[in-house]
Amino acid sequence: ITRIEGHLKIEATVDGGEVKDAKCVGTLFRGFEIFMKDRDPRDAVHITQRICGVCPTSHGTTAALNLDAAFGVADKIPNNGRILRNLIQGANYIASHIVHFYHLAALDYVDVTEVADYDGTDPELLKAKDFIARALAAGDMSMLAPFYPRYEGDYRLPKKVAQAAVAHYVEALNMRRLAHELSAIYSGRMPHSVAVVAGGVTSHPSIDSIS
Numbered sequence: 440i441t442r443i444e445g446h447l448k449i450e451a452t453v454d455g456g457e458v459k460d461a462k463c464v465g466t467l468f469r470g471f472e473i474f475m476k477d478r479d480p481r482d483a484v485h486i487t488q489r490i491c492g493v494c495p496t497s498h499g500t501t502a503a504l505n506l507d508a509a510f511g512v513a514d515k516i517p518n519n520g521r522i523l524r525n526l527i528q529g530a531n532y533i534a535s536h537i538v539h540f541y542h543l544a545a546l547d548y549v550d551v552t553e554v555a556d557y558d559g560t561d562p563e564l565l566k567a568k569d570f571i572a573r574a575l576a577a578g579d580m581s582m583l584a585p586f587y588p589r590y591e592g593d594y595r596l597p598k599k600v601a602q603a604a605v606a607h608y609v610e611a612l613n614m615r616r617l618a619h620e621l622s623a624i625y626s627g628r629m630p631h632s633v634a635v636v637a638g639g640v641t642s643h644p645s646i647d648s649i650s
Contacts, residue, residue, distance in 0.1 A: 480506060481637060488631045493538055495630045496531035496622065500524060506637035520639025527626045527635060534618035534629075541611040542585070545604060550594040551586045553601040563606040624648050 446467035452460040471490060475483060483502040488495035503524070507513040516524075554567045555575070574582035581587065594601065619629040625642045626632030634642045642648075 480509065484635060484637070485631070485633065492630045494531060494535045496528050496626070496632060496635075499632060499635050500528050503635050503637055510637055512638050516639050519644060523625050523640045523642060523644065524635055527622050527632060527640070530618050530622035531629070534615045534622070537611050537615045537618065541608050542615075545608060546586065547590065548594060549596060549604040549608070550601050551583075551589070551605050553598045554605050557602060561606055563609040564602055566609055567605050 446465070448464045448466050450462050450464070451458050469490065471487060475486060478486070483506065484499045487498040487502045490498045504513070507516065551567065551571065554564055555571050557564050557568050559565075571583065571586075574580060574587075596604070622629040622632065625640065625644075625648065626634040627642070634640045
């Protein structure tokens with residue numbers, strides 16, 4: 440819960456070890472609805488992306504779809520504009536799911552110390568093992584971030600599963616980078632792309648970009 444984008448409060452009523460009621464409350468006022476007032480509506484595509492650095496594309500795309508409707512061009516988007524919007528959005532969808540599952544949530548379920556005595560040849564696990572060893576040698580647990588601070592207790596995963604999950608964590612860093620690169624080819628940059636606009640996109644497909 441503490442790793443979400445923004446602030447969230449969870450309240451639970453527990454009676455005799457059983458959760459009787461629970462609710463979540465968003466406690467951080469962002470103010471986007473207010474500072475969007477009296478702006479050129481075309482600015483919405485760029486401003487609303489600042490809602491989130493992980494999933495900015497969905498906010499910008501939503502703003503563009505609203506502008507399409509407002510300007511009466513929703514049924515006039517060129518095929519390439521529609522396809523490129525979908526590619527940009529799809530790339531961010533992949534990157535966002537990777538960072539949520541592996542880099543934000545997985546560490547709450549995976550005991551990374553299971554890698555400390557790894558004796559195999561997996562390059563990702565060897566990287567993680569060396570990373571852990573440097574921190575232990577220095578006696579500075581803060582060097583283990585983002586693997587530390589960590590929960591103490593029963594992670595409930597067998598050693599081999601935990602090791603595989605750590606390997607996937609490291610591999611996912613590169614996969615997320617590739618997803619960002621895919622988005623940036625057609626959206627100009629990632630995060631906070633600049634190519635999606637009312638009516639389509641400002642970029643176009645080429646042999647080089649497709650390759």
